[in-house]
Amino acid sequence: ISTFTRDEAQQAMFNSIPLDRMLLETDAPFLTPKPFRGKINKPELVEYVAKFHADCRNIDVNEIIQQTSQNAKNLFNLNKE
Numbered sequence: 001i002s003t004f005t006r007d008e009a010q011q012a013m014f015n016s017i018p019l020d021r022m023l024l025e026t027d028a029p030f031l032t033p034k035p036f037r038g039k040i041n042k043p044e045l046v047e048y049v050a051k052f053h054a055d056c057r058n059i060d061v062n063e064i065i066q067q068t069s070q071n072a073k074n075l076f077n078l079n080k081e
Contacts, residue, residue, distance in 0.1 A: 003033040003052045015056055023075065024049045024068045
């Protein structure tokens with residue numbers, strides 16, 4: 001919903017989430033991110049969610065991708081040692 005909402009309070013809340021606590025998802029098959037609104041959502045569209053949040057935070061999209069990927073690995077205990 002973060003790319004879908006126009007509510008400024010919600011956007012401020014999303015932007016206040018520390019990057020080391022953020023996870024990304026697509027809520028497939030609903031709430032498709034811009035620019036695909038109105039179409040069926042797919043997991044591969046998560047890259048547009050990452051780009052949206054990178055733009056909002058004025059950081060490189062790769063920083064969002066790397067950190068949220070690491071966060072998911074930590075959450076689901078997928079780190080291989």
